[in-house]
Amino acid sequence: MEGNLRNRIIKDKIFKGAVILLSFISLLPLLLILYYITRNGIAVINWEFLTQLPRPIGEAGGGIYNAIIGTLFLIILSSVLSIPFGISAGIYLSEKSEGKIAHIVRLCVVVLQGTPSIVIGIVAYMWIVGPFQGFSALSGGVALSIMMLPVIIKTTEETLKLMPYSLKEASLALGVPYYKTILKVILPTGLSGILTGILLSVARITGETAPLLFTAFGNQFMNYNIFKPMDSLPYRIFYYAMSPYPEWHTFAWGASFILVVVVLGFNLIARGIATKWKVQF
Amino acid sequence: MESPVLAVEDFCAFFGDNQILKDINISISNNLVTALMGPSGCGKTTLIRCVNRMHELIPDTKVSGKMYLKGEDVYAMEPIFLRRKIGMVFQKPNPFPMMSIYDNVIAGYKLNGLRLGRDEFDTIVERSLKSAALWNEVKDALHRKGTFLSGGQQQRLCIARALAMNPEILLLDEPTSALDPKSTAHIEELIVELKKNVTMLLVTHNIAQAARVSDFTAFIYLGELVEFGPTEKMFTVPKDKRTEEYLTGKFG
Numbered sequence: 333m334e335g336n337l338r339n340r341i342i343k344d345k346i347f348k349g350a351v352i353l354l355s356f357i358s359l360l361p362l363l364l365i366l367y368y369i370t371r372n373g374i375a376v377i378n379w380e381f382l383t384q385l386p387r388p389i390g391e392a393g394g395g396i397y398n399a400i401i402g403t404l405f406l407i408i409l410s411s412v413l414s415i416p417f418g419i420s421a422g423i424y425l426s427e428k429s430e431g432k433i434a435h436i437v438r439l440c441v442v443v444l445q446g447t448p449s450i451v452i453g454i455v456a457y458m459w460i461v462g463p464f465q466g467f468s469a470l471s472g473g474v475a476l477s478i479m480m481l482p483v484i485i486k487t488t489e490e491t492l493k494l495m496p497y498s499l500k501e502a503s504l505a506l507g508v509p510y511y512k513t514i515l516k517v518i519l520p521t522g523l524s525g526i527l528t529g530i531l532l533s534v535a536r537i538t539g540e541t542a543p544l545l546f547t548a549f550g551n552q553f554m555n556y557n558i559f560k561p562m563d564s565l566p567y568r569i570f571y572y573a574m575s576p577y578p579e580w581h582t583f584a585w586g587a588s589f590i591l592v593v594v595v596l597g598f599n600l601i602a603r604g605i606a607t608k609w610k611v612q613f
Numbered sequence: 614m615e616s617p618v619l620a621v622e623d624f625c626a627f628f629g630d631n632q633i634l635k636d637i638n639i640s641i642s643n644n645l646v647t648a649l650m651g652p653s654g655c656g657k658t659t660l661i662r663c664v665n666r667m668h669e670l671i672p673d674t675k676v677s678g679k680m681y682l683k684g685e686d687v688y689a690m691e692p693i694f695l696r697r698k699i700g701m702v703f704q705k706p707n708p709f710p711m712m713s714i715y716d717n718v719i720a721g722y723k724l725n726g727l728r729l730g731r732d733e734f735d736t737i738v739e740r741s742l743k744s745a746a747l748w749n750e751v752k753d754a755l756h757r758k759g760t761f762l763s764g765g766q767q768q769r770l771c772i773a774r775a776l777a778m779n780p781e782i783l784l785l786d787e788p789t790s791a792l793d794p795k796s797t798a799h800i801e802e803l804i805v806e807l808k809k810n811v812t813m814l815l816v817t818h819n820i821a822q823a824a825r826v827s828d829f830t831a832f833i834y835l836g837e838l839v840e841f842g843p844t845e846k847m848f849t850v851p852k853d854k855r856t857e858e859y860l861t862g863k864f865g
Contacts, residue, residue: 496705496707498703498705498707499707499709499710501667501670501703501707502703502707502708502709502771502774503709503720503724504667504670504696505665505667505696505699505700505701505703506696506697506720506721506724506725506774506775506778507692507693507694507695507696507697507698507721507725507778508693508721508724508725509693512724512725512726513724516724517709517724520711521709521710521711523711611710611711611760612710612758612760
């Protein structure tokens with residue numbers, strides 16, 4: 333009896349130890365990535381690096397200013413394109429959660445979420461790059477907005493489904509029309525959840541490279557025109573890393589560092605909003 | 614005798630093929646509390662929801678018969694205008710969580726886009742909170758979120774929100790079922806106080822509550838209106854055998 337109990341305690345300890353060890357190992361890649369990027373990248377980060385354009389081959393120096401601005405443009409562009417559709421679809425799914433159309437929409441969202449980003453890039457190429465005869469930030473924005481959609485739709489739906497029915501009743505019983513109830517009561521109450529979803533989807537697309545290769549393409553120069561090719565951080569990293577020059581390789585690390593910081597920043601803000609603005613019922 | 618605030622005539626309600634209410638006839642007079650009591654599932658909540666047509670949110674419902682609010686046919690009106698004339702308080706307190714106490718009280722105006730001056734809103738908020746016996750507790754915290762209040766205070770806030778619209782009738786759907794005894798007593802005192810100015814229809818499954826606060830009581834059983842009359846009379850000399858059995862706890 334005694335020995336049996338001791339055995340169990342030992343097994344319990346082994347199990348606990350194994351779980352802790354394995355979860356730590358699973359975190360290791362992330363820590364290593366952060367370590368390498370910081371070690372190799374932090375050295376090149378300075379004001380010039382952030383505010384200068386890439387230099388032509390053979391010339392020393394240069395930076396990633398146009399890539400930062402380009403990524404910002406692409407984020408804004410894809411957000412403007414995807415947020416209205418995403419939130420509307422999320423509202424629809426939470427309001428009409430039964431029924432055939434909702435079922436089909438939900439299935440499409442799952443499929444869209446699983447679609448490889450390069451395929452989405454090809455579609456954007458066919459839709460925009462072909463007819464407009466040239467690479468453009470717009471086509472990149474379209475590709476990225478398609479990638480944002482499933483995340484926004486899902487989080488909006490989940491957030492709104494958590495709203496108690498009594499809230500809607502309270503509004504309708506005051507004589508507030510249905511559409512105003514949704515827009516002025518349900519949506520504002522779920523705002524923190526929806527914003528979190530948007531930020532997470534932005535974090536997701538900020539680092540996307542594949543769909544940008546043949547849509548926004550990249551641009552060595554500064555460009556504010558969304559109908560012209562535009563640079564982005566992931567593309568600039570790719571370009572610098574593929575070059576044969578050691579200096580540009582360190583630039584790639586530096587740009588990676590900035591990109592990781594930006595993505596991490598979005599994630600942290602999303603978490604902050606989710607906890608701080610949490611609505612209590 | 615003056616005309617009733619609410620007149621219900623041969624009213625039936627169906628959910629799909631199920632008949633929930635059978636030929637209900639009730640008339641509710643001004644500034645009185647009328648209690649609807651009966652066992653769970655008897656249709657009392659359905660009846661109260663038919664008054665402001667909230668049952669229409671549930672698909673596959675239909676009704677027959679007539680209902681008049683101050684002489685106007687309830688089912689000929691636009692639901693949104695009807696609901697602005699009828700206040701409703703629900704089982705669970707449901708203040709709007711993203712709004713302050715102040716905004717909660719005038720939510721009926723704000724959400725409907727009815728614009729009034731700052732002073733007018735201030736007056737409405739103070740008057741409504743005073744009538745809901747909440748003013749003294751919250752007058753220094755009007756711009757805090759309504760969800761910081763206790764359950765009983767939240768329910769009084771919801772009553773204030775309904776009163777702010779100057780309703781013809783106030784529907785109370787088991788307003789104390791989610792509250793502790795002390796808050797319940799508070800709400801009951803409030804109901805008694807309010808009836809000086811407001812007509813109320815109170816759904817309750819608590820017999821004692823009906824006895825304590827109501828002037829008239831309707832006993833509904835299996836969708837039928839078994840008995841309707843002055844509370845005192847019904848609780849002392851019930852006419853129907855089923856009422857007597859329910860009141861003495863033989864079923865329900």
